[in-house]
Amino acid sequence: MKALSMYVWSLLVIMMMGFTSCGDDDELQFSEEQLAYINKNKEYIWEKKTEKDEKGELRYKQVVLGGDxxxxxxxxxxxxxxxxxxxTSVVYLLGLEGKFIDGQVFQKKLDRSSFSMNGIIPGLSGVLLNIHLDETVEAIIPASLGYGYGDYSGIPGGSTLIFTFTLDKVE
Incomplete structure (x- = not known):
């Protein structure tokens, strides 16, 4: 009886997998080159998560948002x-600059910029919620908390983004 029950459950699982994998053509399809780029970016984040300073402490603080x-x-x-x-704040940032993991600049350094917190990428707003005025920060944002896995305004899909800036003012 137990064997029959396991067999039935196995068939149900296989059928469910088949049904869920069919028909959704809206999902992004990636080339091998794109997958390699995405994986390289994910590896970079993982390395930075575990990087330690000279005291043996984690170099980066972590902000968990929506599973990433x-x-x-x-x-x-x-x-x-x-x-x-x-x-609900508007933040004023000094020296905002954005780079990819290879050091290529995608956001040239801005002297001063302002943003509504609810209008910026989730990873950056999550970091900003944790810092104080006059702190200069390096923020590393994974693709899932940045611009995602589709290309966006010159930013390749799957890109990890590295921002540096100083929080100057909060309204």
Missing amino acids: TALYRIIRKENEWTTTPTM
């Missing part, structure tokens, strides 16, 4: 402010 993790580290702290943004 954005990373950040404080490069410079000017003051002991306690002000942090909320999701």
Whole structure:
């Protein structure tokens, strides 16, 4: 009886897999080159998650959002402010620059820029919620918390994004 029950469950699982894999042509299809790029970007994030400093402590703090993790580290702290943004804030950033993992710049350094917190990519807003005024930060954002796996305005799908900036003002 147990063997028959396991057999029936196995068939049901196989049928469910077959039904769920059929017919959704809206999913992105990737070439081998794209898959290699995506995997390289995922490996970069994994390496940074486990990277330690000279004291043996993790170099990057982690912000878990929707099943993935954005990373950040404080490069410079000017003051002991306690002000942090909320999701309804407008943030003013100094020196915002964006790069890919190979160092190629996709966002040239901006002297000063402002953004509504609910209008920026989830990974960046998640990091901003955790930092204070006058902190200069390096943020590493995985594709799932950035622009996703489809190409977007010159950013290849699956790209890990590295931002540096200083939080200057919060309204």
